Amino acid sequence: MPGLLLPLTRAVTYTRWLHMLVGAIVPLACAMVYPGLSHPSPHDWLLIAVLPLPLALAAGLVPSVRYAEGLQARLMLFPGPHARVRNDEDPGVSTVFSASWTDRARTGAWLVLRLEAGIALALVTNTLLTLTLSLAGEPGLADPLPYVSGAGWIYALLAPVPVLVLVLVAAGAGALMARAARRLLGPSVTERLAELEKRTEQLLERNEIARELHDTLGHALTLAVVQAGAARAAGDPDFTDRALEAIEETGRSALEDLDRVLLVLRETGQPAGARPALDEASRLLDSARSSGAQVDAEVTGPLEDLPGPVSREAYRMLQEALTNVLRHAGPVPVGVRIGVESAQLRLDVRNPLPVQVSGAAGGGGRGLRGIRERAALLGGEAHAGPDGGHWLLHVDLPLR
Template sequence: MSRLLAPLTRAVTYTRWLHLLVGAIIALVCGAVYPGLTRPGYGDWLLMLVTPVPLLLGAAVFPVVRRAEGLQARLMLFPGAHARVDGDARDAGVSVAPSASWRDRGRTAVWLTLRLWAGCAVAFVTGQLMALALELVDATSGGPAEAESLVPVPGYGWAYALLVPVPPLVLVGVVALAGRLMASAALALLGPSAAERLAALEERTEQLLERNRIARELHDSIGHALTVAVVQAGAARAAADPAFTDRALDAIEETGRAALEDLERVLLVLRESEQPASRRPTLTEADRLLDSARASGAEVDAEVLGALDTVPGPVSREGYRILQEALTNVLRHSGTVPIRVAVTVDAARLWLDVRNPLPAGAPVSGGGGGSGSGLRGIRERAALLGGRARTGPEAGQWRVHVELPLG
């Protein structure tokens, strides 16, 4: 019984009812002009169903009509939190975009026609069942019947009072079923087209790629800053030398300031601020990374062959992050060991090579340089640029070798 009476307490039943009745307005307007709404016959009803169809087909040609119908369907057939989301039809499964093709216009025309006929049917059933309820009330009181329905009520008597609630309950059930069918039709006829689904999928893919890129940026920048700070603090405590401590604090301050700049830039992107994000560092600023590693106590031997300022922006920016992560891995997993850095640029490619001795007792496979998200980020960055990266132990050293095309 509770399931049968549930539509009575659901707001969606009445919003769908209103949506269906609104669809019949144009038929009633046309019927009021001709043939008139006074005691219409079956032929008149049929004429009212057919007359507005050419008008609806003409309206469906305009792209904005599909948008208007989608908004109405979302608000009235699918009430809830998703109905108040601006510009995103994924929650309701109904598109709010204008027609982008003739296929969309055709689906809109079918929807308008279906809404017209369903609205007229529901309006007819509503009128008949409410008239029947009024006739039952009149039969109960013994007064003359003022409403006329297709189902006559014979005689008079108080027993008819028991039947008065039946027509409204039947009406709610019919409306609930019709509303559910219209909601299903809306999903089929007003749902996103194949082009819209593809565009949404591409947008979602771009968002995921951007999130992954931001995650790598934060991991590389903040991870490098924290690693340098930890190594510098430990070295300063072990040295117990005021001069070395001052240098360590300077290095921590500089690295922390750079990390804060990177963090602010990423936060600006996440907030979608209209202010332009700060510039990302490139390989021309690689000296900052090398000096930071040296300030941590590591002996860094760097060799640069070729002009770094000729490297294209995207390659130079990703190369900077790759070098940053490689140096961070050395400091984090091997400590202040000698580091050999080689950067080579020619007309077609950029090579980055970072080597350091494996710590004593480190496993032959991966122990010296780590094998977590940092190295995975290096490989992902290289792959996105069409390059390749190799990381792992080689002849007693941990090696990070990256090759990036400049084209």
């Protein structure tokens, strides 16, 4: 029994009831013109239910009507801030303009359903409320009940029953209308595809930001740790000064990159700062040298003529490669080869393989996985693994 009475305590029961009664306004307004509301016959009620249908179908052709109906349905047919029981689940009702004839047809069907359900619930509401007043002995009403001498108190006790039945009917009809709204006002296939594409773009953007933070902060922290350790081991004031200067420069560069990434995350609408490109690779090589690594770099071809996306992603790949060398092998000799050909950019980073992983197969953590993902997004390939006593990272990126 408590479960049966639960709809009485839910605000959404009454907002659904009101939503359906509003749908009866148009049929009743048309009925005032024809055939009239003075003692209507069953035939008149049939006309009242049928005559507004062309108007509803015509309104469904207007693109903005679907938007308005979607807003009303979301507000009044589903639990929300106005409900006792909060429900943060998406109701599955669109609030966009009709974009196709299928959307217009579904909107028209929804309007027809709303008119018919509204007039039906209005008749039930009027009948049951009239019965309640009759049971309560309200004067001036036609009493449909049989006269029983001395039974007025029994009728008075039964007066709440029609109201309870009316609320339960309204609750059931409201639940059915909510299900119908999901079907007729729910997102179309085109809208679902657009939403899926939007979510995919957001995931790609989040992954890109994660890679940016990993590469930038990981590189800066690795250089700082290596340089600080080397300065402490050297015990040379001049070397310590150079190491501190390098740490300061690396930290300043990392803060600039961090500010740029945070600017994108805040979505202020302002353009993010320019990302470093491969023609600035000398900055990375100098940072690695300042950490004690012996970097032998060879560059062939014009780096400044590379396409923007290729140049920027290649910079991050080189940054991650040098970070991995310093993190896993320390300040060792490093060979860097950057070659620009007619239709391809080749990047090789080679360093002595640490003894503890000399027999390991090419695996990789987040850094190498990020390099492979960057290369794949550009239509290229990246491979990393042991090569004759060395660890070799090889990247091929197409320029077209």
